[in-house]
Amino acid sequence: MKLHRILLAPSLGTILIFMALPIAITTLFSVLTPAQYGGVIWEPSAEAYIRLLFERDIFDDTLTFNADYLQILGRSVLQAGIATVLCLIIGLPTAWFIATRPAGQKSLWLMLVTVPYWVNLLVRTIALLLILRDEGPINGTLQSMGLTDGPLPLAYNNFAIGLGLVSSFLPFMILPLYAAIERFDFSLLEAAYDLHANRRKAFFAVVLPILRPGLIAGGLLVFIPGIGSYLAPDILGGGKTLMLGNLIGMQFQGSRNWPFGAALSTILMAVTLVALFIVARRAAREDA
Amino acid sequence: MSLLDTRSKDIRNLPGFGLTAGFTVAFLYAPIVFLVLYSFNDGRSISRLDGVSLRWYGQVFANEEIGGAALNSVLLAVIAATLATVMATAAALAMVRMRVRRKAAAYAVLNFPLMVPEIVTAIASLIFFSSVGLGLGFGSLVVAHTTFCIPFAYLPITARLTSMDPALETAAADLYARPWRRFALITLPLLAPGLMSGWLLAFIVSLDDFIISSMLSGPGSTTLPVHIYSMLRLGITPEVNAVSSLMVLASALVVITSGLIARKQS
Amino acid sequence: MQDHGDACRLTGLGRTYGRGATAHHALDGIDLAIRANEFFTLLGPSGCGKTTLLRLIAGFDQPTTGEIAIFGRNVAGLPPEDRPVNTVFQHYALFPHLTVAQNVGFALRMLGRPQAEIASTVGRMVELVGLEGMEQRRPDQLSGGQKQRVALARALAPGPKILLLDEPLSALDAKLRQRMRSELKALQRETGITFVFVTHDQDEALAMSDRIAVMQGGRVQQLGRPEEIYEAPANRFVADFIGGANLIPARIGAQGAQAEGLGVVPATGAIGADVTLAIRPERLSILPTEQQQPGDLGPLTVAERIYMGNELSFRLEGATVPLHVTLPRGGLRGAQDFGLGEAVCLRADPGAIRVLAS
Numbered sequence: 001m002k003l004h005r006i007l008l009a010p011s012l013g014t015i016l017i018f019m020a021l022p023i024a025i026t027t028l029f030s031v032l033t034p035a036q037y038g039g040v041i042w043e044p045s046a047e048a049y050i051r052l053l054f055e056r057d058i059f060d061d062t063l064t065f066n067a068d069y070l071q072i073l074g075r076s077v078l079q080a081g082i083a084t085v086l087c088l089i090i091g092l093p094t095a096w097f098i099a100t101r102p103a104g105q106k107s108l109w110l111m112l113v114t115v116p117y118w119v120n121l122l123v124r125t126i127a128l129l130l131i132l133r134d135e136g137p138i139n140g141t142l143q144s145m146g147l148t149d150g151p152l153p154l155a156y157n158n159f160a161i162g163l164g165l166v167s168s169f170l171p172f173m174i175l176p177l178y179a180a181i182e183r184f185d186f187s188l189l190e191a192a193y194d195l196h197a198n199r200r201k202a203f204f205a206v207v208l209p210i211l212r213p214g215l216i217a218g219g220l221l222v223f224i225p226g227i228g229s230y231l232a233p234d235i236l237g238g239g240k241t242l243m244l245g246n247l248i249g250m251q252f253q254g255s256r257n258w259p260f261g262a263a264l265s266t267i268l269m270a271v272t273l274v275a276l277f278i279v280a281r282r283a284a285r286e287d288a
Numbered sequence: 289m290s291l292l293d294t295r296s297k298d299i300r301n302l303p304g305f306g307l308t309a310g311f312t313v314a315f316l317y318a319p320i321v322f323l324v325l326y327s328f329n330d331g332r333s334i335s336r337l338d339g340v341s342l343r344w345y346g347q348v349f350a351n352e353e354i355g356g357a358a359l360n361s362v363l364l365a366v367i368a369a370t371l372a373t374v375m376a377t378a379a380a381l382a383m384v385r386m387r388v389r390r391k392a393a394a395y396a397v398l399n400f401p402l403m404v405p406e407i408v409t410a411i412a413s414l415i416f417f418s419s420v421g422l423g424l425g426f427g428s429l430v431v432a433h434t435t436f437c438i439p440f441a442y443l444p445i446t447a448r449l450t451s452m453d454p455a456l457e458t459a460a461a462d463l464y465a466r467p468w469r470r471f472a473l474i475t476l477p478l479l480a481p482g483l484m485s486g487w488l489l490a491f492i493v494s495l496d497d498f499i500i501s502s503m504l505s506g507p508g509s510t511t512l513p514v515h516i517y518s519m520l521r522l523g524i525t526p527e528v529n530a531v532s533s534l535m536v537l538a539s540a541l542v543v544i545t546s547g548l549i550a551r552k553q554s
Numbered sequence: 555m556q557d558h559g560d561a562c563r564l565t566g567l568g569r570t571y572g573r574g575a576t577a578h579h580a581l582d583g584i585d586l587a588i589r590a591n592e593f594f595t596l597l598g599p600s601g602c603g604k605t606t607l608l609r610l611i612a613g614f615d616q617p618t619t620g621e622i623a624i625f626g627r628n629v630a631g632l633p634p635e636d637r638p639v640n641t642v643f644q645h646y647a648l649f650p651h652l653t654v655a656q657n658v659g660f661a662l663r664m665l666g667r668p669q670a671e672i673a674s675t676v677g678r679m680v681e682l683v684g685l686e687g688m689e690q691r692r693p694d695q696l697s698g699g700q701k702q703r704v705a706l707a708r709a710l711a712p713g714p715k716i717l718l719l720d721e722p723l724s725a726l727d728a729k730l731r732q733r734m735r736s737e738l739k740a741l742q743r744e745t746g747i748t749f750v751f752v753t754h755d756q757d758e759a760l761a762m763s764d765r766i767a768v769m770q771g772g773r774v775q776q777l778g779r780p781e782e783i784y785e786a787p788a789n790r791f792v793a794d795f796i797g798g799a800n801l802i803p804a805r806i807g808a809q810g811a812q813a814e815g816l817g818v819v820p821a822t823g824a825i826g827a828d829v830t831l832a833i834r835p836e837r838l839s840i841l842p843t844e845q846q847q848p849g850d851l852g853p854l855t856v857a858e859r860i861y862m863g864n865e866l867s868f869r870l871e872g873a874t875v876p877l878h879v880t881l882p883r884g885g886l887r888g889a890q891d892f893g894l895g896e897a898v899c900l901r902a903d904p905g906a907i908r909v910l911a912s
Contacts, residue, residue, distance in 0.1 A: 007382035011375040011438050012397050018435040019401055022416030023408065029415055039418070090315075093308035100300040109309070111547065116316040118539045122498045122513045123532040127319035130326065130524055137322055167316060174312075186300055199302065228405030230499050235520070245407040245499075252411055252503065262415065265408045276403055455647035458614055461634040462641045463661035464712065477651050 023269060030262035038256040048263035069247070073267075076244040079158065079233075080226030083165035084173075087222045088215070090166075091173035098174075099181035110178065117171040125164055125231045132160055132236070156238030164232030165222075172221035180214025213286075216279055224272050244268055320536060327529040344530035354531055356508075357515035360426070361495055364511060368433035369441065369490035375434075376441035376486060377479070384449040385457075401436040409436060410503040417504065425506035432504055433494045440493045441486035448482025481549050488546045492539065560625075561716050561748035562588040562611060567620035568772075569606050580606040582772035584620070588716075588750060589765075593742050595751045597759040598769035599795065604752045607769075608718050611750065613637045625715055635664075639716040640709035645725060646701045648693040654680070654704050655689040661712035679707040682741070699730045706738075710745065717742075719751045723758060735761055756796050760784060768792050790910055793832040800838075800877050801910075802831040811909065815873040816851040819902075821909045830910040835878045837906035840868065840890060843897045851877075852899025856892050866891065870898065 030048050032040040050056070055066040098109040116124065131137050134151035142148045154160060184207070192202035208215075230245035237243075242250075244264065251261025327345070331338030348354055379398060382388055401409070409432070417428040456478070460470040498513040505514055512535065519528050567584040570577050581603045588594045596604040609615040611622060613634035622629050629637050640661065648657050658679050662672045680689055683703035693701060702722060709717055719738075723731045739762045742749045753759055759766050760780040768775045768783060768791075776788040787793035790801055804813035804821070805828055811821035813831060823829055843853045854872035862880075870877045879900065881890060892898055 004382040004386040004388050007378040007386075008388065008394060011379040011442070012394060014375060014431075014435050015397055015400055015438060018413070018416070018431055019404065019409065020397075022412035023404065025419065026408070026412040026415050090308055090312050093302070093305040094312040096302065097305040097309035111543075112313050113316065115540075115543050116320065118492050118543050119320060120496050120498075120513060120532075120535045120539065122516060123323070123535050124319065126516075126520070126524060126528065126532055127323035130529075131319050131322050133524075167319070170312065170316065189300070203302070224403075225405060228407045230407055245405075248407050248411060249499070249503075252414055258415065261411055265405075265411050268405055269408050272403060272405055272408075453645070453647060455643050455645065456649060458634070459641070459643055459647040459649075460660070460664075461614070462612060462639075463708065464635045464664040465660070466635055466664075469664065474649060 026262045027266045027269075030259055030266045032259050034257045034259045036256075038252070038258055040258050045259065048257075048259040051260055052263065052267075072242050072247050073244060075241065076227050079161055079165060079243060080223050080229075082162055083169065083226050084219050084223045086162065086166045087170050087173040088219065091170060091218065092177055092211075092215075095174045095177035096181050099178050099184075113174050114171050116167075121168060122231055122235075124167065125235045128164055128167055129155055129160070129236055132163070155236065156240060158237070158241060160236035161233050161241065161243070164236040165226050165229060168229065168232060169222040169225055172225075173218040176214045176217040176221065177211065180211045184210060213283065216283075220275065220279055224275065227271065228268050323529060324533045324536060327526070327533040329526065329529075332526060344526040345534075347527055348530045348534065351527070353510075354512070354515060354527075357510045357512045360505075360509055361512040364426070364429055364433055364501075365491045365494035367430050368437050368494045369487050371430075371434040372437035372441040372490045373445070373483060373487045376438050376445055376490075377483060379438075380442060380445045380449050381475075384446060385454070398442055399439050402439045406497075406499050410500040413500060414503040423506070424504050424509075426509040428504045428506075429501060429509060429511070432500055433497065436497075436500070437490035437494055441490040444485035444489060445479065445482045448479055448485075452478055481552065484549050485546055488542055488549075492542050495535075495538070559590060560587045560623075561590045561592075562586075562625075562750070563621075563623045564588075564607075564611075565621045565623075567607070567610065567622065568618050569603075569610060569615065570618045579772050581610070581617070584772075584774060586767060586774060586777070588748060590625075590748055591746050592764040593739065593749045593751065593762055595753060595759040595763035595766045596769055597753055597756060597766050597796075598775075599754055602769040603772040604754075604769050605720060606772075608641075608720055608750065608752050611716070612639055612641050612718050638714055639718055640712060640714035641718040641720060642705045642709045642722045644721045646693075646705040648701055648704055648708070650693050653690050653692055654685060654696070657693070657704055658707045658711050660708060665712060675711055679711045682710070682744075683707045698726050699734065702726060702734060706741070710741075710747070714747065716748045716750060719749060721753055722751075723753070724755075731758075738762060760796075768795065770795070787832060787908060787910070790830055790832070793908065793910065797834060798878075799832040799834050799908075800875070802833070802873060802875060802877070804829055804831050806909075810849075811907075813851075813873065815854075818849070819851060819907060820849050821907055823909050827911075832908040832910055833902055833906055835867070835880045836882075837903045838877075838879045839901045839903075840870075840879055840881065840892055840898050841901055843899050846899040847901075850899045850901045853897050854899065856894055856896045856898060859892065859894060868892065870900070 029040050031044055031046060033043040033045045033047070035041050047056075050063070052069050053065065054063040056063055094113065098106060098113070101109055132155040133139070134153075134155070136154070138154060139148070139151040142152065143150075188206055188210070189202055192206045197205060227243075228245045228248075229243065230249055233241060233243040233246055239246075248261050248264045248268070251257045251264070326337070328340050328342065329337050330341035330343065379394075383391065383394065383398075388394055413428070413432045414424070416422075417424055417432075422428055452475075456474055457470050460474045465473060496513075497511075498517060501511040502514045502517065505511060510518075512531070516528060516531060519525065519531075564584050564586045567581055567586075568579065569581040570579050572578055584603075584607060596607060598604050606615065610617050611624075613629065613632055613636070616631065624638060649660065652660070655676050659672045659676045662675055667675075676689070680686060683706050685700060685703050685707065688696070688700065693704070696704065702725075705722065722738075723734050726734060735758060738749075738751075751759075751762065760783075763780055765777065765779055766783050767777045770791050776783055776792045778786075783792065784796055787796060787799070793799040794801060802813050802816065804811040804816075804819065806812075806821065806823040806825050807818065808825060809818050811819045811823070811829060811831055813819055819831060821829070821831065841850065846852055852872070854870040854877065856868055857871040857876065858869035860867040863883075865883055866881045868879045868881070870879065877900065
């Protein structure tokens, strides 16, 4: 065997056997029949996918349309989408600011925004809940200053989940944008001013199009983990509003409907791969 | 140099951007700062500061379950990071220094774990380990963590290897070093900072994981995040604060270490 | 074998990259004999195959066809670590994590020499290249010139039979390059080692070499001493690449070469043959047309005059190609100067006109 094969075999083998194969098996499980206490019975069934859209009457087996699960799916996409846009709105100026600092300050700022990512996500989510709660410092300050009578509902709702997603994934938006701005040739901006563009026009006509690959990369890095996120909706949403990640998790904990959970995660995986594929193809086309 | 050099800073500075950057940093740090602050609170309340005390830390250190979970987490992260680093190094050597057929496909496989949403990895691993009869527990955790750590270890190692002048290895060959000595005396020492960064990144990523561990850990193999999560059933107690703050401390240590490595590298 | 006088003998050496229609012949049937103890230079523009040739001798790459013999021993298929040659790399390739002394002693350590011998050789080499006191420094604490010396000492330490140098001076600034030229030449004389030197810089090649092989398109265009290469270029490429030359199309007639607009130029060859006349710009004199004699070129018009400090450069129109002449300022010709539009003729120094096949 060639040396390069021996060197590549362990890593590629591990990923194929313990990541790709399990995902393939999961897809297979999504078309099997659920067993009563978790697991599956080896009988093909499309029930998991039917269940996504319809409710089956327990007595006469008739199907009625049920949008509950679609709503959860839609909410996940929406929440992740909003979080992505928010990350962009605060991430782009931040990345720009960092990239235009003098060399010495640059690495300090960069460290400042990346260090929180090294802190455990569960811990960060708990910390966010701590300050958003009714008894937390924000509400405490507002009330003691007499600005609000009662506590503002900051925690346990979609707002908190959104905030959680933004704080979880913001560094993923900042880093690729920073890399793109760092490479940006600022004499182009001078040229734009020279050619009578004002600040706003120069920014939208020159800067944004050039930063697009960075924007897309950052957007993807926030959006994809956002859709499937588990901790933010679970802890900050107080379990009241489900997202796709929690719905999937539930099928393997309380509800024990493995094929349904497998179907949901197959859909999540498919959405992810399609998004990545489209972006990769566009990137390849732009390179050519 | 800018043509309009008298005030070239103006061109790059855009209004409000500095303020946003400041807000970003405040937004990222404020929760963590409060978490740590309240962990030193003497009272049971987590909304009112009643004086400084280390009593909750005392309780955390006295709690054997937390200790066991912490030990599991560290052991798991060390083993997974080490295995992932070894495999990633071998892969990086082949990908950067050798001619590999279907390199794009190999690259896609190496990066595949980065593309899979965590929840999918979690339930796919659960299904896999329980249906092939390997069962759940520490062994399965090690395998799953090693797998998703590989690309994280791979990234800094390839970056380092790519930036290394291949002429150095050629020069060593020219100066009579046989292949294994070239590797041991030239490639490996020069790769060392990349190996350390890769290992640390894999270590922190393993330590960060909650969802995969919560699906795969059996009795006795609970990791610290999984244990903290179970503590949350009683709400955010001062103990949760204290143990979370300890995790912040652990992350800070890792960050400082990798910062020192990066400084040495440059 | 009777070629033991040759340090390196290359026979029918070829290196092809790729296959079929996209194949690129980096080297195309090279036959060369590099003599022992000579300073041999491979000179040519980038992409001419000179670096490929060096890499084949070093063993970093394997030839597609042909043979390499080093002091009579066929080294085909041998890896670099089994060849008695060492290389000075273009960007030095010093091991950044090792000290100067460790870099210089690296090969001896690999060869398993005893510590005492390594220490004394390293000391001698460091002294040879004038780096005493720098032994414990690391490469990033050295200047470009010092790195260059370490690279030399490191390659010389194991006592190679041939030292290969891959554009070793290209990363240095102009002043340092001048000094390193003489030092390299002196080092070669002192050590008696065969140097094979790769460069694209003709001045470097002319100044240092015993013999030069001018390369282009994967082939050797001319092989000879610096004087031969410069004075008697074998073809248009060599004439143009080394020092630059006026290349004038002409046809051989009974009295000499007939060049359009220039009259009859003294030259010999097969009557009726189309040739190229090569004349160096500095070997032409400019005269007012009144002084034109038979054999002089012209009449021509001054189209451009460039002041270059120590010399004047003229471009003259009137022939099929523009002609360039440089006049030194000072000396016998120095008094001369001509204005734009002036009608002049040219007189070549005796023997300055080379007749090349077109």
